[in-house]
Amino acid sequence: MKKYLFGKVVILSAVLIIVTVISFILTNISSVDPAEAYVIAHSQIPTEEQIQEVRVEMGLNLPIHQQYFNWLRKAINLDFGTSLRTGNEIVDDIKITLMPTFILVLISMILIIIATISLGMLCAQYPNSIFDHLVRVFNILGMSVPTFWFGYLLLYVFAVKFRFIPVISRGEIESAFLPALTLSVPLIAFNVRLLRSNLLDNVNEDYVLYARARGLAEWRIMTKHVLKNSLAPMITIFAQTFAYLMAGTAIIESVFSWPGMGAYIIKSITARDFPVITVYVLIVAIVFVCSNLLADLINIWMNPKVLNCSGGQNDW
Amino acid sequence: MIGKIKSFEAYMGGIIAVMAVLVMLFGPAVSPNDPMEIHFASEALGPSHEFPLGVDNLGRCELSRILHGARYTIGVAVIALTITIFIAVLYGFVSGYFGGGVDLLMTGLCDIAMAFPPLVIIFSLIGIFDVCLGTLLFSVVIASWPWNAKIIRSQVLIQKNRDYIMAARICGTSHLKIITKHIFPNVLNTIIVMYFTGVSGMILMISGFSYLGIGFDHDLPEWGVMLCEAKAYIYTRPELLLIPGACIFLTSIAFNLIGESLRDGSK
Amino acid sequence: MEVNRVDKKIMEVKQLSVKMKDERFLIKNLNFNLYKGGVTAIIGLSGCGKSLTCKSILGLLDKNCFVSKGEIIYKQKNLMAISNKEMSKIRGNDIGIIMQNPMTAFDPLTKIGRQMSETLMAHNKKMNKKQAIRVSIEMIRKMKVENPEAVVNSYPFSLSGGMLQRIMIALTILLEPELIIADEITTAIDASSRKMVLNELHKMKRNGISLLYITHSFDEVVHIADYVLVMKEGVIVERGDVDDVMTRPKHVYTKALIDSKLIGQDF
Numbered sequence: 001m002k003k004y005l006f007g008k009v010v011i012l013s014a015v016l017i018i019v020t021v022i023s024f025i026l027t028n029i030s031s032v033d034p035a036e037a038y039v040i041a042h043s044q045i046p047t048e049e050q051i052q053e054v055r056v057e058m059g060l061n062l063p064i065h066q067q068y069f070n071w072l073r074k075a076i077n078l079d080f081g082t083s084l085r086t087g088n089e090i091v092d093d094i095k096i097t098l099m100p101t102f103i104l105v106l107i108s109m110i111l112i113i114i115a116t117i118s119l120g121m122l123c124a125q126y127p128n129s130i131f132d133h134l135v136r137v138f139n140i141l142g143m144s145v146p147t148f149w150f151g152y153l154l155l156y157v158f159a160v161k162f163r164f165i166p167v168i169s170r171g172e173i174e175s176a177f178l179p180a181l182t183l184s185v186p187l188i189a190f191n192v193r194l195l196r197s198n199l200l201d202n203v204n205e206d207y208v209l210y211a212r213a214r215g216l217a218e219w220r221i222m223t224k225h226v227l228k229n230s231l232a233p234m235i236t237i238f239a240q241t242f243a244y245l246m247a248g249t250a251i252i253e254s255v256f257s258w259p260g261m262g263a264y265i266i267k268s269i270t271a272r273d274f275p276v277i278t279v280y281v282l283i284v285a286i287v288f289v290c291s292n293l294l295a296d297l298i299n300i301w302m303n304p305k306v307l308n309c310s311g312g313q314n315d316w
Numbered sequence: 317m318i319g320k321i322k323s324f325e326a327y328m329g330g331i332i333a334v335m336a337v338l339v340m341l342f343g344p345a346v347s348p349n350d351p352m353e354i355h356f357a358s359e360a361l362g363p364s365h366e367f368p369l370g371v372d373n374l375g376r377c378e379l380s381r382i383l384h385g386a387r388y389t390i391g392v393a394v395i396a397l398t399i400t401i402f403i404a405v406l407y408g409f410v411s412g413y414f415g416g417g418v419d420l421l422m423t424g425l426c427d428i429a430m431a432f433p434p435l436v437i438i439f440s441l442i443g444i445f446d447v448c449l450g451t452l453l454f455s456v457v458i459a460s461w462p463w464n465a466k467i468i469r470s471q472v473l474i475q476k477n478r479d480y481i482m483a484a485r486i487c488g489t490s491h492l493k494i495i496t497k498h499i500f501p502n503v504l505n506t507i508i509v510m511y512f513t514g515v516s517g518m519i520l521m522i523s524g525f526s527y528l529g530i531g532f533d534h535d536l537p538e539w540g541v542m543l544c545e546a547k548a549y550i551y552t553r554p555e556l557l558l559i560p561g562a563c564i565f566l567t568s569i570a571f572n573l574i575g576e577s578l579r580d581g582s583k
Numbered sequence: 584m585e586v587n588r589v590d591k592k593i594m595e596v597k598q599l600s601v602k603m604k605d606e607r608f609l610i611k612n613l614n615f616n617l618y619k620g621g622v623t624a625i626i627g628l629s630g631c632g633k634s635l636t637c638k639s640i641l642g643l644l645d646k647n648c649f650v651s652k653g654e655i656i657y658k659q660k661n662l663m664a665i666s667n668k669e670m671s672k673i674r675g676n677d678i679g680i681i682m683q684n685p686m687t688a689f690d691p692l693t694k695i696g697r698q699m700s701e702t703l704m705a706h707n708k709k710m711n712k713k714q715a716i717r718v719s720i721e722m723i724r725k726m727k728v729e730n731p732e733a734v735v736n737s738y739p740f741s742l743s744g745g746m747l748q749r750i751m752i753a754l755t756i757l758l759e760p761e762l763i764i765a766d767e768i769t770t771a772i773d774a775s776s777r778k779m780v781l782n783e784l785h786k787m788k789r790n791g792i793s794l795l796y797i798t799h800s801f802d803e804v805v806h807i808a809d810y811v812l813v814m815k816e817g818v819i820v821e822r823g824d825v826d827d828v829m830t831r832p833k834h835v836y837t838k839a840l841i842d843s844k845l846i847g848q849d850f
Contacts, residue, residue: 011424019431140325140576143513144568146520148527149543149561156554206687213641213682214702214754215675218667224701225690232692247433251524255547265435266528281436288431303692304738 008296012289016282020075023281024068071278080279085271090279093264098283101253101260103173105245107180108187112241115188120195121227127200135192142189151182151255179256183249187241194237198230205229232302239295243288329573336567340390343383351380351537372542372556373549381537382563388538390567393518396453400460400518401511407461408468409503413476413495423469426462434459438525452531456521464510471506475499505578512575516568523564539564591619593761593793594640599653601632601639601817609635609648610817617762622784622794624808624825626801626840632817633797634683637764640795641680642670676706679760683767685747689739696720696735699754706758722753727779745776752783762793769803781807801841805829813837 039046039054055061062070074081080090123132158178202208203226211221250262257263261280268276348368355367355375363370369378411422438455475481476499484494523540525531532538534545539560546556599613610632617623625633638644640655642662655662658677662670674680682688689698700715710718716735723731726749739747748768755763765784769777784807788794796808804811804825811828813821813836821834832838 015424015428015431018428022428023432023436140569140572144516144520144565144572146523146543146561146564146568148524149557149564152543152547152550152557152561156550156557206682206684207690209643210680210682210688211690212643212671213674213680214705215671215673215758216702216705217671220701220705225693228692229690244433248435250435251528254528277436281432284433284436285431 004300005297008293012293016285016289019285020072020278020282021068023278024071025064075279075282081275083268083273083276085268085273085276090276093276094261094279094283097259097261097264100258101246101249101262104176104180104183104249104253104258104260105242107173107176108183108245109238109242111180111184112187112191113238115184116191116195117227117231119188119192120199120230121222123192123196124199124203124226125222132196135196139189139193142185145186147182147186148251148255150185151179151252154178154182155256175256176258179249179252179258182252182255183245187245191234191237191241194234195230198233199226202226202229228302232299235298235302236292236295239291239298243284243291246287247284323577325573326577329570329577332566332570333574336386336390336570339383340386343386347377347380347383349377349380351376351384352535353377369559370555373545373553376537378556378559381542382539382559385537385539385542385560386563386567388532388536389519389523389540389564390515392449392453392538393515393522396456396460396522397511397514397518399453400457401464401507401514403457403461404464404468404510405507407465409472409495409499411465412469412472413491413499415476419469423466426465429458429462432459434521438530447530449531452522452525456518456525460514460518460521464514467506467510468503471503472499475502509575509579512571512578514575515571516575519564519568519571592616593619593657595654595656596636596640597654597656599636599639599655600651601635601644601648602651604647604649608817610639613653613819615812615819615822617793617795619761619793620788620791621810622788622796622808624796624798624804624811625814626798626804626811627814628799628840630816631814633814634766635817636814637680637766637795637797640764641674641678642667672706675702675755675758675760677760678762678764679755679758680764680766681748681751681755681768684744684771685751686739686744686771688751689747691739694736694738695742695750699735699750699757702754703757718757719753722757723750726750726753726783743773745772745779748772748776748780749783752780756783756787760792762795763787764795764797766797767799769798769800801829813840 036046036051039051043050060067071081078091080094082088083090083093086093119135123135126132155178208221208226211225212218248262249258249260250266252258253260253262254266261283265276265280267273268280348366353376355371355377367377367379369382372378372381407422407426411419411426434456437459438452441451441455441458481494481498484498522531523538523543526538526540527544529541529544532541534541542560543557543564546553546560549556594617596613596615596617599610600608601610602608613636615623625636627633635644635648639650640662644650650663653663657673662673689695696716696719699719700712703715703718704710704712720731720735723734728734728746728749734742734746734750742750748771768780772780781803784794784796788807794807796803798804808825811823811825812819813828813834815836821828821832821837828837829841832841
């Protein structure tokens with residue numbers, strides 16, 4: 001078990017490093033000179049000397065791998081530098097904006113998990129019924145809907161027409177519901193279909209037959225056995241959903257004026273704030289890597305068989 | 317009875333998709349007005365004889381813009397998807413068929429590519445190149461190919477492990493022949509389903525980015541761009557938001573319906 | 584011809600017919616009785632309907648077959664007519680079953696001990712988890728399984744088929760049913776486990792438990808059963824006391840089966 005985990009951590013760390021390297025390179029070979037951009041933004045009369053000074057200050061005159069290691073060294077100490085746009089320490093900016101995004105994602109995940117399990121179970125209980133069919137329709141709609149448009153639709157209906165919810169939010173929990181709903185719908189659609197398929201597959205398995213033959217109550221079989229077996233393969237997917245959400249709230253946050261990391265990064269990108277972009281990529285990669293690791297751990301906990309499995313494959 | 321409903325869905329999807337393609341091909345020919353032409357004095361903001369869907373915030377005919385916009389939204393999506401699937405197929409086949417170290421390396425690359433959320437890829441590339449359509453296409457392809465490649469790779473693996481492939485190898489069939497004559501036709505199904513459901517995803521992704529202002533000129537009647545323009549008018553002219561979005565929605569539904577019924581049919 | 588049947592009749596199967604959804608008959612007009620302490624064997628080739636008979640008794644038929652006619656009278660009730668809830672109280676408690684393939688009979692993601700204790704607690708409201716586990720461990724030990732405490736704490740995949748079979752038998756015995764159905768239980772396990780399993784069945788018989796023993800081995804029939812039913816394509820072609828049928832088979836089919844030893848199995 002330890003060997004497995006160690007191997008995973010090594011691979012994931014490698015992924016992290018490569019991700020940061022690539023992102024660092026990308027943001028630094030752009031056509032815009034950040035020193036120039038900074039000077040132009042911050043002084044009345046930009047001069048060559050000023051630009052050169054700033055360049056040295058920013059360490060842009062050093063060779064790129066040197067720049068990278070400097071950045072890495074500082075990053076490990078959580079010194080991500082200063083935002084070109086806001087002038088704040090990036091660490092501070094992130095602290096402020098990460099929380100709202102995290103809350104939004106958390107609420108969305110809760111919605112997704114509850115809805116997926118309820119709808120999935122109901123569909124498996126009454127396969128091919130009207131309800132099952134409605135859910136199927138919901139699936140297709142959910143997967144096809146443009147989220148940003150759907151967000152505006154909800155905003156219009158609830159905030160403008162019915163005035164339930166303030167149009168501009170300051171990050172209060174109540175106003176998290178609409179954006180969370182918007183984010184969740186496509187993911188619920190996707191996951192319900194998967195869960196339903198797993199449930200229906202499992203219901204035909206031998207162990208369900210024997211469980212019934214032993215006289216166990218149907219509801220217990222469905223929840224304690226079938227559901228468990230059906231959710232197990234979806235743990236990884238839920239983890240990836242979490243990572244996907246953390247990285248993908250930008251558009252929805254801008255629709256609902258939610259003060260989270262996504263909105264922040266859009267503004268940074270429009271302003272070519274490269275230090276921020278690099279850090280953002282790092283954060284997203286870390287979330288991605290940690291979610292996958294967490295999913296692996298949960299998988300092992302739920303199903304120790306994973307450790308014994310060796311894939312067989314024709315290789316030539 | 318359920319069987320009938322399923323094919324009903326497929327029909328619906330097919331009809332709408334065909335309509336969308338027709339609009340894409342012939343829309344501009346039947347549009348009543350020039351989509352770029354600004355009509356200043358149009359008091360009647362709502363639907364009228366001259367402007368069947370009314371005019372937008374700048375006074376351009378909404379219907380004409382929709383009809384012209386189909387080309388951009390759907391057309392670009394299809395192009396991007398074709399490139400993506402082409403790369404994914406190549407990648408998936410090489411990685412899945414040859415296995416071993418090559419597979420490990422390629423899957424690793426895939427994992428790294430997947431670690432970048434599409435938004436980040438696009439934005440990083442914008443920094444390097446400019447905010448233009450080429451960049452958008454390039455980034456969308458880069459963002460999407462790993463997912464498709466992985467799916468294809470797993471299909472290839474399933475086929476490769478079938479006994480008939482081993483039999484073919486024992487008979488001395490060359491790799492190329494096995495891939496093209498045996499494995500590919502069996503994976504073709506997956507590829508076709510991927511194509512149809514992919515169109516939907518691609519349309520959503522591209523219109524999502526053009527909504528953010530990336531990729532297309534702001535004048536172009538691309539549906540995502542129209543949404544971007546309309547969001548400021550959510551209070552006064554909500555229909556400007558509704559119509560382009562509904563078009564994106566419908567087109568996406570159509571292709572998904574087809575893709576899903578193909579997938580169900582192949583099971 | 585049931586000779587000397589002074590024992591009590593515990594189950595009456597009358598005219599049982601099972602059909603597939605497309606009207607094909609799987610079992611036609613089965614009639615037989617089960618007696619207290621008696622062992623009735625059903626023998627036949629694969630697909631003749633033996634397992635289906637068991638499933639019908641327990642009310643566990645697949646979705647695509649149904650009982651088209653017939654009654655199964657048990658404890659003065661027609662099992663075909665009672666609700667699923669009532670039936671689930673009977674299953675395990677009054678009528679137990681040992682399944683053919685122990686490797687797939689257990690939930691792969693739950694520990695064995697838990698699966699046993701939940702069964703015991705389902706039928707005995709007064710038992711708590713600790714008692715249930717204790718009782719399970721003791722019974723497993725009686726099955727000559729080493730280190731039952733560890734076994735109870737393991738997942739099914741880490742145990743062998745023979746061991747799982749013994750656990751299944753242990754569980755069945757713990758529930759103290761009146762009738763035990765054994766559905767080809769020796770097919771999927773190794774020879775020494777087979778011997779052990781048959782010994783256990785003998786013990787059960789001595790304790791007055793009735794057995795319905797499904798098999799395709801005449802050797803086993805001779806070893807354990809009093810009464811045998813020969814099935815072919817869903818119909819009983821011959822029935823009688825084991826000695827009679829083995830030494831003086833009347834039906835052509837029975838003769839062929841015994842002679843050709845098509846379905847003989849040493850143990």
